[in-house]
Amino acid sequence: MTKQAYLIPRRHLLRGMGTAALGLPLLEIMSPAIATASARAKADAKVKRLCVLYKGCGVFPHAWDIAGGTETEFELSSLLQPLDAVKNDLLVLRNLDHLFGKNNGGHLVAPSLSMTGALPDNRKKSYSSIDQLVADEIGKQTPVKSLQLTADSLWKQHPWINYLSHDQKGNPLPPDRDPGLVFDKLFRGMNNSSYRQQTKSVLDTVRESSGDIRRRASRSDLAVLEQYFQSIRDVEQQLQSFKNVANPVREKKLAALDDFSIDADLSGKIKAMLDLIALSFWTDTTRVATLMMANTNSRCTYGFLGLNEEMHFMSHYVRNRGILPAFNRVNQWHTAQFAYLLAKLKGFREGEGNVLDNSIVMYMSGIKHGDYHTLTDIPVVLAGKGGGAISPGRHVRYPEPTPFPNLLLTLANLMGVERTTLGDSTGTVDGISKPAGHPMAIKDDGSWRVTSDDGSEFLAKGLLLVSDDINDTNAYYLQLSDKSKLEIRVSFGVVHRLVFDAKVGRVVAIKGKWGMRDGRKIIASLEYQTP
DSSP states (O other), X not given: OOGGGGOBXXXXXXXXXXXXXXXXXXXXXXXXXXXOHXXXXXXXXXXXXXXXXXXXXXBXXXXXXXXXXXXXXOOOOTTTGGGGGGGGGEEEEEEEESGGGOOTTGGGTHXXXXXXXXXXXXXXXXXXXXXXXXXXXXXXXXXSSOEEEEOSOOOSSSGGGGOXXXXXXSOBOOOBOOHHHHHIIIIIOTXXXXXXXXXXXXXXXXXXXXXXXXXXXXXXHHHXXXXXXXXXXXXXXXXXHHHHTOOHHXXXXXXXXXXXXXXXXXXXXXXXXXXXXXXXXXXXXXXEEEEEEEOTTXXXXXXXXXXXXXXXXXXXXXXXXTOHHHHHXXXXXXXXXXXXXXXXXXXXXXXXXXXXXXXXXXXXXSOSBTTTTOOSSOOEEEESOGGGTOOOSEEEEEEEEEEXXXXXXXHHHHTTOOOSOOTTOOSOOSSSSSOOXXXXXXXXXXXXXXXXXXXXXXXXXXXXXXXXXXXXXXXXXXXXXXXXXXXXXXXXXXXXXXXXXXXXXXXXXXXXXXXXETTEEEEEEEEEEEO
């Protein structure tokens, strides 16, 4: 028998009863593997995946931002610390803005801005999202064009916040909320009722077919197959746990409530969805996926962390004093789920590398400051190498405020979408495929000072900073060239009206009035500020 006789095609499926079928991970005995290792690596590089994980409600900036260091030598912040094991696979980006800092509704429009690079139009529709632009380009090569998932409840009052994905006509694509149904659609052939009655495990239906593959497989392939089958068993067990805690009577009552739902185990639900994304990417069932881990008005609670407050309430940590430690803990947990997905993808071998090497995973929140809903310096981290298109292991801070849509356009281009604009983009961004070399701090040009002062009113220019004290989150400071700082104490309403927090970390010119607080001179009134 010739060597060719042992080969199987890349799109080979393990088939069982009815319509049940399983895609396979890349094996040595598949057609692209007949040549040299370099040829296999070249073939693998053509298969790129895109995943977006969205977590709403913003962050506490001091807990998210990386302080000091260089582009390649830096310490992860407290909220990013769960990613330490995959630090070399990360590209942390700073100074990317939605709409150049205008508030425009903040959390209500953040998902659309994050995915389409533009505000929803007057018909409450958005423009085509990056995932669907990519799916239109590469989705025909896989059984499933794209996955749209959400772990959060749906809000009828504010429909924009429910959706990440939008088609070419601007229509939102409803996400799937039940990981069990998603698993069925991907792997069980759920439309075949006789199949569902005859088997409890999709693995039972493909045992005979897999036996033929095992006989042809190399020792390396056998190890990959065993890991693959075990991964599916793990997902099935995770999904079964949801059924074990189901209560039909309670669910019937909850179904009668308007705009109200409870996830019995949010942590397990998100883990199952991340497992589904990883399996789908590994088996080439789909190459595009989005997951709304929590929307920007999220009412999710985190009892498994010992916290009973809703996430949206916790995000308002300026007005709700004492809640910030809990909010930081929730955000750190979400980052840990991102880390879990990366480790999962990295553990799936593919050619000379792994699935993460051939993926672009974007983890982000659509707003920065949780309470002020600011749309500047958006929290975003990229992971993976995108088939060689991304150079990770870096922290890039753009020297000037840069449109977030420029990042979306850059990623779309790297995924093979030929476009010159995306949303409100003005171009592409550098520093993604190779080192950027940008300075990590704003340079003081010597002009930061009080320019006018009559003892009551003043004009001043400087670097705007905010307190890192979790018990004093509404204190701001204007740093001058002589290294002194002017303390700013104004109300929440003033900060919100002036969109003042959006200027933190940037040079501003302000006009205000002096006041006294506990015997020290402070800025007690602001009339305006400019970039």
